[in-house]
Amino acid sequence: MTETAQMPNVQLNLVGLSKNDYRGAPTTLCAGCGHNSISNQIIAAAYELNVVPEEMIKLSGIGCSSKSPAYFLNRSFGFNSLHGRMPSVATGAMFGDKRLRALAVSGDGDTTNIGMGQFKHIMRRNVPMVYIVENNGVYGLTKGQFSATAEKGLRLKYQGLNPFTPVDVVEEAMASGATFVARSFAGDANQVKALIKAALSHNGLAILDIISPCVTFNNEDDSRHSYGWGREHQEPLHDFTFVPREQEIQLDEFPEGTTKTVTMHDGATIVLKKLDREHDPTSRSAAMKLIEDARNEAVLLTGLIYVEPNQPSLTDVAELSTNRPLNRMTEADLRPDKSMIEKANAMMF
Amino acid sequence: MATPQVQEKQQPGTGKAVVNDFSMTVATKNGSGSQTSNLTLLRALFKMGIPVSGKNLFPSNIQGLPTWYTIRVSKKGYLARRAEHEIVVAMNEDTFIEDLASVAPGGAFYYGDHLKFEVNRTDISVYSFPAKKFAKDSTAPATLRDYVANMAYVGVLAHMLEIDMSKIREALEYHFDGKEKPIAINMGVIEAAYEWAKTNLTKTDPFRVEAMDETKGFIMADGNTAGALGSIFGGVQFMAWYPITPASSLAEGVSQNIAKFRDKEGQDGKTYGIVQAEDELAAIGMAVGAGWSGLRSLTSTSGPGISLMTEFVGLAAYAEIPVVIWDIQRVGPSTGLPTRTSQGDIISTYFLGHGDTKHIMLLPGSASECFEFGWKSFDIAERMQTPVFVMSDLDLGMNTWMTKPFEYPNTPMDRGKILWEEDLEKLSDWQRYKDVDGDGIPYRTAPGNKHARSAWFARGTGHNDNAKYSERSEDWEKNMARLKHKFETAANYMPKPEILDNGNKVGIISYGSTHEAILEASDYLAENGMETDYLRLRAVPFTNEVKDFIEKHERVYVVEMNRDGQMNMILRLEYPEHTMKLISLAKHDGMPLTANWVKEAVELQEK
Numbered sequence: 001m002t003e004t005a006q007m008p009n010v011q012l013n014l015v016g017l018s019k020n021d022y023r024g025a026p027t028t029l030c031a032g033c034g035h036n037s038i039s040n041q042i043i044a045a046a047y048e049l050n051v052v053p054e055e056m057i058k059l060s061g062i063g064c065s066s067k068s069p070a071y072f073l074n075r076s077f078g079f080n081s082l083h084g085r086m087p088s089v090a091t092g093a094m095f096g097d098k099r100l101r102a103l104a105v106s107g108d109g110d111t112t113n114i115g116m117g118q119f120k121h122i123m124r125r126n127v128p129m130v131y132i133v134e135n136n137g138v139y140g141l142t143k144g145q146f147s148a149t150a151e152k153g154l155r156l157k158y159q160g161l162n163p164f165t166p167v168d169v170v171e172e173a174m175a176s177g178a179t180f181v182a183r184s185f186a187g188d189a190n191q192v193k194a195l196i197k198a199a200l201s202h203n204g205l206a207i208l209d210i211i212s213p214c215v216t217f218n219n220e221d222d223s224r225h226s227y228g229w230g231r232e233h234q235e236p237l238h239d240f241t242f243v244p245r246e247q248e249i250q251l252d253e254f255p256e257g258t259t260k261t262v263t264m265h266d267g268a269t270i271v272l273k274k275l276d277r278e279h280d281p282t283s284r285s286a287a288m289k290l291i292e293d294a295r296n297e298a299v300l301l302t303g304l305i306y307v308e309p310n311q312p313s314l315t316d317v318a319e320l321s322t323n324r325p326l327n328r329m330t331e332a333d334l335r336p337d338k339s340m341i342e343k344a345n346a347m348m349f
Numbered sequence: 350m351a352t353p354q355v356q357e358k359q360q361p362g363t364g365k366a367v368v369n370d371f372s373m374t375v376a377t378k379n380g381s382g383s384q385t386s387n388l389t390l391l392r393a394l395f396k397m398g399i400p401v402s403g404k405n406l407f408p409s410n411i412q413g414l415p416t417w418y419t420i421r422v423s424k425k426g427y428l429a430r431r432a433e434h435e436i437v438v439a440m441n442e443d444t445f446i447e448d449l450a451s452v453a454p455g456g457a458f459y460y461g462d463h464l465k466f467e468v469n470r471t472d473i474s475v476y477s478f479p480a481k482k483f484a485k486d487s488t489a490p491a492t493l494r495d496y497v498a499n500m501a502y503v504g505v506l507a508h509m510l511e512i513d514m515s516k517i518r519e520a521l522e523y524h525f526d527g528k529e530k531p532i533a534i535n536m537g538v539i540e541a542a543y544e545w546a547k548t549n550l551t552k553t554d555p556f557r558v559e560a561m562d563e564t565k566g567f568i569m570a571d572g573n574t575a576g577a578l579g580s581i582f583g584g585v586q587f588m589a590w591y592p593i594t595p596a597s598s599l600a601e602g603v604s605q606n607i608a609k610f611r612d613k614e615g616q617d618g619k620t621y622g623i624v625q626a627e628d629e630l631a632a633i634g635m636a637v638g639a640g641w642s643g644l645r646s647l648t649s650t651s652g653p654g655i656s657l658m659t660e661f662v663g664l665a666a667y668a669e670i671p672v673v674i675w676d677i678q679r680v681g682p683s684t685g686l687p688t689r690t691s692q693g694d695i696i697s698t699y700f701l702g703h704g705d706t707k708h709i710m711l712l713p714g715s716a717s718e719c720f721e722f723g724w725k726s727f728d729i730a731e732r733m734q735t736p737v738f739v740m741s742d743l744d745l746g747m748n749t750w751m752t753k754p755f756e757y758p759n760t761p762m763d764r765g766k767i768l769w770e771e772d773l774e775k776l777s778d779w780q781r782y783k784d785v786d787g788d789g790i791p792y793r794t795a796p797g798n799k800h801a802r803s804a805w806f807a808r809g810t811g812h813n814d815n816a817k818y819s820e821r822s823e824d825w826e827k828n829m830a831r832l833k834h835k836f837e838t839a840a841n842y843m844p845k846p847e848i849l850d851n852g853n854k855v856g857i858i859s860y861g862s863t864h865e866a867i868l869e870a871s872d873y874l875a876e877n878g879m880e881t882d883y884l885r886l887r888a889v890p891f892t893n894e895v896k897d898f899i900e901k902h903e904r905v906y907v908v909e910m911n912r913d914g915q916m917n918m919i920l921r922l923e924y925p926e927h928t929m930k931l932i933s934l935a936k937h938d939g940m941p942l943t944a945n946w947v948k949e950a951v952e953l954q955e956k
Contacts, residue, residue, distance in 0.1 A: 091631075
């Protein structure tokens with residue numbers, strides 16, 4: 001909570017803040033934890049997008065991943081809530097001031113084990129926020145139990161063999177009507193950052209399933225959530241470029257016929273350059289097929305899987321003002337006039 | 350059960366008329382549309398100026414199971430349920446035999462002649478009437494005939510009890526919101542039945558009504574609608590809820606009425622948000638999120654929902670987030686007795702959470718007090734920065750009560766210690782959990798505050814004054830001591846108890862929907878030579894008046910509707926020096942309390 005010291009030679013962004021203004025407390029997670037690299041990309045994305053930290057809120061549930069909001073955006077309001085219940089807190093919090101952006105961090109246990117119900121419902125309601133699942137297939141804080149995203153056949157030191165079918169975060173998101181669905185890999189910092197930026201432009205629930213290896217409990221090379229497996233099997237879907245609203249798009253940089261652009265609700269643009277595989281992220285059926293293909297081919301397909309930029313968000317549906325936040329309203333706005341008491345009594349008999 | 354207290358035994362056709370002093374029960378099937386008929390009777394009697402109360406004793410079912418509606422008229426103004434009834438209207442073959450047996454000697458039994466039973470009682474007046482005929486002969490569409498058929502007993506009773514037909518019309522006009530067609534159809538059935546009774550029935554029982562002037566200055570309202578309207582006047586900004594009997598009608602009362610009171614022509618956006626959550630965990634989670642973001646936030650539920658909300662309530666207490674939670678208490682978990690009334694959540698709610706938690710509970714004793722606590726609860730929650738529970742129950746929440754009109758809030762909104770940009774600008778130092786004023790209540794900020802020193806990090810785990818993560822023992826102990834002090838401070842903001850004190854030796858303490866039964870029982874006790882004083886609790890933590898009342902009396906009976914005397918336990922915890930004076934009188938049969946039970950329970954102790 002310190003104001004920027006105006007040091008010479010410190011690079012400032014368009015809102016006059018240095019990267020330091022976006023940092024948090026020093027991390028207490030393990031050295032090499034994928035979550036730390038994601039925190040760094042959140043800091044970089046917010047800095048580069050010229051986000052005013054006070055205009056953003058950060059939320060989390062419980063677990064290693066959910067500790068991480070303490071490690072970025074110190075000047076943003078934060079809420080480290082209950083295990084599996086971040087979505088409900090975020091849903092209520094978004095009514096306070098419609099102008100605020102929200103970024104929430106959860107883990108695979110927090111989301112797909114204890115929190116599956118709230119996870120599904122927050123997508124149904126299209127709550128306008130970024131929902132990052134830092135997915136490592138394992139419980140860290142309670143020391144190495146399987147989570148629901150652990151692959152069938154995974155063997156862990158103290159737990160033995162996992163005999164159960166895993167939950168696929170992006171597949172669940174698609175099934176629940178999410179309007180922005182992406183997958184990434186903590187080892188691919190540039191892609192993580194670009195996707196976070198695009199997600200922050202989305203007027204609705206943006207789910208980012210980021211494979212974020214746990215170096216302590218689940219990082220053997222043959223594990224689907226390890227650095228080794230990710231590096232070996234990651235296949236980006238597109239060459240992904242996010243162009244903020246303020247910036248001009250130079251489409252002629254891209255060879256004709258190989259790019260697709262998606263205009264976001266706030267005027268920003270996503271430019272997708274085709275790589276090896278055809279994928280149209282505005283097609284729901286293509287997205288569902290892609291998820292199935294990735295599973296069958298045992299490949300970590302990363303990038304934007306699905307986007308539907310123009311669905312109304314929860315706060316749109318609730319008809320909240322964009323000019324006057326609900327939490328700034330006063331007695332004059334909120335308490336009916338004295339004459340209305342007669343109306344209340346007349347409603348009775 | 351006790352013998353009838355108020356009425357003298359009568360033989361059919363003998364004795365003098367009993368005017369405005371009896372109970373009447375209508376036995377029907379759930380979902381048969383009888384509620385409209387019952388409310389029509391209740392409202393017509395109210396409009397005649399006669400003190401009246403109505404209680405729906407219904408099963409957990411949509412259609413087919415037995416349901417009873419009991420109406421009490423009382424010239425003395427007694428509104429509690431009586432266990433006995435002098436008049437029974439039987440419309441349900443499944444309960445015919447027990448309904449017949451339940452009529453008090455000297456009473457009257459009405460039944461639809463489609464019910465083919467032998468009526469073998471000679472100590473009561475018996476009337477049968479062609480219940481289906483009038484609907485069949487009416488202009489009602491075939492699909493609605495079964496529903497309007499119940500208006501037959503309204504017409505028959507109107508004649509036999511001398512209920513003013515113009516008041517019945519007024520009741521229908523209200524019920525159908527002035528829509529001529531349904532009013533005409535229903536009134537047609539009632540009038541036909543009235544005329545039939547006039548020609549075909551000879552009255553042999555003594556019970557009838559007569560216009561009085563005792564309901565002026567009252568309205569008829571249920572506690573849940575009253576609480577909903579109170580919340581709207583309290584400026585509710587966010588509500589999340591999950592359906593549960595008997596609480597749903599409170600949330601629905603908000604969602605169905607808020608636009609009428611709060612939407613203004615040309616207004617930029619709504620002044621509230623409402624979400625029907627996927628369960629109670631999510632409902633309270635959303636309400637806590639909204640409270641954190643600076644909104645007047647509300648959820649409503651019943652006991653099973655309260656238990657699901659436990660973890661969040663604990664978090665909100667420790668993170669110091671205001672939220673209002675209505676508990677419309679019912680009996681038991683799961684299928685239990687979900688449509689029966691209870692005061693069984695008192696202990697569990699008081700201590701809800703983990704570690705050391707105690708919560709503010711407001712205890713409305715009437716529908717108009719539900720309105721009052723509807724708005725007041727937000728002031729207290731925001732002032733104290735903590736969850737506030739409003740402990741109502743099924744009887745108060747769902748039944749229609751004669752009650753004082755709702756009064757406009759007599760104090761301006763209290764938003765508590767919240768700081769915005771200009772406030773922070775004036776302060777060189779602000780720390781989220783620092784006790785600056787010595788009352789245990791810190792200052793808070795809400796998301797959206799753009800001041801560079803406004804942000805703080807909410808968490809349930811240990812924190813220091815500056816809301817930083819801390820596992821230091823000293824920080825934890827200091828914070829817990831402050832929270833305790835804050836709870837003591839809360840007593841200063843609680844509604845004070847209502848006290849009737851004439852310097853007697855014996856006192857009664859009670860709360861909530863038992864109020865009417867206590868007032869009536871006090872009269873009966875006095876008639877038998879025992880004067881008592883009465884304190885009605887309106888909130889926990891207790892104010893000094895409660896302690897003074899206990900100190901002044903030799904014996905204090907704590908009357909409530911649960912098994913273990915839960916409020917009595919809290920009183921004993923708070924005032925251990927008076928443990929021996931506090932005597933628990935607890936009743937838990939799922940039914941609204943009767944004055945006779947209270948009177949007999951006190952007399953048994955005093956013998």
